[in-house]
Amino acid sequence: MAHTFLLEPGRWHLAGFWLERDQPPLEIKGGALIAWNQEDWFTMVTKFSFPGGGHQDISCQYRGRLNGGESQYTYVLQHSQLGRVEGEGWISNHAIVQRYWVLGDRQRQSGFETFYRFSDHRYYLASGTLTGHYLTSTMEATLERQG
Numbered sequence: 001m002a003h004t005f006l007l008e009p010g011r012w013h014l015a016g017f018w019l020e021r022d023q024p025p026l027e028i029k030g031g032a033l034i035a036w037n038q039e040d041w042f043t044m045v046t047k048f049s050f051p052g053g054g055h056q057d058i059s060c061q062y063r064g065r066l067n068g069g070e071s072q073y074t075y076v077l078q079h080s081q082l083g084r085v086e087g088e089g090w091i092s093n094h095a096i097v098q099r100y101w102v103l104g105d106r107q108r109q110s111g112f113e114t115f116y117r118f119s120d121h122r123y124y125l126a127s128g129t130l131t132g133h134y135l136t137s138t139m140e141a142t143l144e145r146q147g
Contacts, residue, residue: 010033010034019137032044042064059079060077060080084103098113122144
């Protein structure tokens with residue numbers, strides 16, 4: 001796989017827009033730090049803020065396992081707004097797709113993230129959060145590798 005996001009340690013800058021039902025788009029900025037602590041385990045820490053205000057910052061701490069040469073993985077996540085989350089990811093030739101669900105949540109919140117590779121240093125992110133069967137928020141952003 002030719003991916004640099006998630007599959008290699010690195011620091012990424014994010015810029016884009018956050019949308020919620022019946023609300024105007026909000027500018028969002030932030031970053032991701034990815035590390036590989038052991039052979040098959042990765043950690044990713046993300047933090048997103050809203051420069052125009054109007055929304056609480058979002059931070060996430062991922063820990064996942066990807067066996068060398070495989071294209072599917074699992075992860076756990078501590079999300080500042082959703083709480084404890086589990087998920088799975090699939091790696092294709094041009095994209096990394098993740099699906100997650102909130103643990104112990106009566107509202108049945110879940111979501112998805114798609115990281116589409118444009119180059120080694122640039123990815124496009126499209127994500128969404130659902131409550132039950134309804135889309136409640138989406139994010140579209142560009143990720144740029146730093147350094």
